[in-house]
Amino acid sequence: MHMPVRKQLIWWGVGGLGLLIAMWLLGQAILPFILGAGVAYLLDPVADRLERAGLSRTMSVVVITFGTVLIFAAVTLLVVPTLVRQAAALIETAPQMLEQARAFTTSRFPEFLPEGGTVGAALTDLGKAMGDQWQGVAQTILSSVGGVISAVAILVIVPVVAFYLLLDWDRMVAQIDDLLPREHAPTVRRLASEIDSALSGFLRGQGLVILILGTWYSVALMLVGLPFGFFIGIMAAVLSFIPYVGVLIGGLTAIGVALFSFWGDPLWIGAVVAIFAAGQVVEGNYLQPKIVGGHVGLHPVWLLLALSVFGALFGFAGMVMAVPLAAALGVLARFLIERYRASALYTGQSMPADPPLPLRVELAPRGTLQAELDEARRVADQSQYLAGQGAIPAAPPRRT
Template identity: 30%
Template sequence: MHEETTSIPTRGSIYTAHLRSSSAVAIQFIAVAAALWVLAWAVGEAWVIILPVVLALIACTVLWPPVRWLRGKGLAPAAAVAVVLLVAAGVVAGVIALVAPAIAEQSTQLAQQASAGVVQVRDWLGGPPLNISETQLNSAVTAINDRLNSSSTQIASGVFTGVGAATSALVTVFTALVVTFFLLKDGPRFVPWLRRVVGRPAAPHAAELLSRVWATLGGFIRTQALVSLVDAVLIGIGLVILGVPLAYALAIITFIGGFVPIVGAFVAGGLAVLVALVANGPVNALIVLGLILAVQQLEGNVLQPWLQSKSMNLHAVIVLLAVTFGASTFGVIGAFLAVPVAAAVAVALRYYGEQVAKRQLGGAVPAQRRAAATDE
């Protein structure tokens, strides 16, 4: 009787055990959070190096299929990469040469129509129901001019900052092109090299995980390019039929914006509606808005689920949060890279879940065997 009483745990011992386990979890959480903070700090410090590499990897997912095809035809690796890069550069230069004259021709007309639109807005503000007087409008304009004059130093420093950013962007693009060339040329050697350097037992996991991430990124970029192309073609045709200025440029912006899911389509569509409003009036702008909404419904309900069902398995809320976080942290480039990075993280988490499930099943089998042996 005494032994049964002493074997029952006291409330204090239960509280202590719970506190001990909670403390262990808290310490582990703090350690993981500190490690993530150090990793984020290291990425921020090395961002000038990491960014060209990431952009090069994304470019390689698009350019690798033609490079592989040329290498399969017997062309040397360096020559195959050079041909593909030259063709890609020619396509980009051709698109710019096709659109630039239209932009230069219609930008003056658009500026004149914008000035006329400002006059119309001013007349509307002076009429009913607002009835804002000319003196009030002039004082508002004067206040804006005074504010701009007082901020001239900040504006000038912003211009120099913009020049520095443009120079940094050129350096980043050049570095990304060089890295892309060597990744396409020597990429097939990377996985064998990784297996030799890492060694077992981590090498198979690293190789499999990188292969899955590569396949996911490639599928996402190619699928998003196809979806963006369909959106740009449909919206561009509609803008041309409606006589909206800069239709070709707006179609290209729509194509580029398609690589930033949700947010990119919203910004590109809003810009098209704004141009239509300034150039052709509110009725034309409403028609453009209806066209963009129809195309986006086609994209969201047909193209995206059909084409991206196998390339990327991410919920729309995850995509939106990733784009918001990327844009707020790293700006435009962060918004562009947010979804590929989120997709890569999702692939890593799924692979980790698979390995946990395998170990769980592997541990369950010996336990079942021990139970069977005990019964015998």
């Protein structure tokens, strides 16, 4: 008996709601497993390529794990200490920069910041507050992040989960495909393929863009001698996954530091501006179109909305899941719009009824049916004759 589509939607809606409630209640506990699954998802194409090169799945995963551990150790030992040191120094210097900017503006443009005015007093209070509160804010952030992502989860659970999921990834995908409802399996496969294309295109493409921009900004700013240049370059590159946000925040920070450090030497200030201008030109005209492409379907506003909503609902786990959920919801929204445009609600015309099942007619030579009946009669007569001769034991009489 066929289950109506409306009833199927109710059951799947209840299942989806239960999944969201479980994620809301267990978000912090399952976060290491979500991170491990994300790592396995990103590295699965590398494992597939190594398998096509001749390695077994187990050996491919071992090679990927060894390389990932080496890269993680190198980044932890060489990059993270410099980032932390420069970030702390920039936080300590920021109040002094704000005070110097306020004094310069007051002396050159007194009409903008009158003595005792609201804006000037606000800037002064902001500088003092930054000096007093940044350390406490940093400690609070570190303690909250430490509660969410413990050292054990980062160093043990995430790599172990990623290793085993990567080892059995193709088998898990096949098992999930086997569990799909048969009636809707082609549609689900199509939507899953589009979600995978959007998500993988964004994550892998944007990751490569961030790596290229981070290398360019950090190295170029360090070469011109900008203080905190390494941290500012990495920050601008990481924020570039939202168009114009990275170059705006990073560029303004770099120019402010350059004005504070290179005052009276416009050549180096212009060099800092040129570095960010060149990075923006290359990103907009080559990196984004060639690497990320226009088929991704993750609009910056949609991405910001997903980060805000899922972060508010599910905390840090929601922010981690925001990008894949945004990709999935975007694909589902396009699918629903496609179905809406094909429906009577959009066209104003009722859909034609489904055609009846076709009647199958099989053509055979004349006399085929009579020949089959004669053959069946002959076999029955022969069986009865053999039973009478005792060759085939007759059936025992039925008791009444």
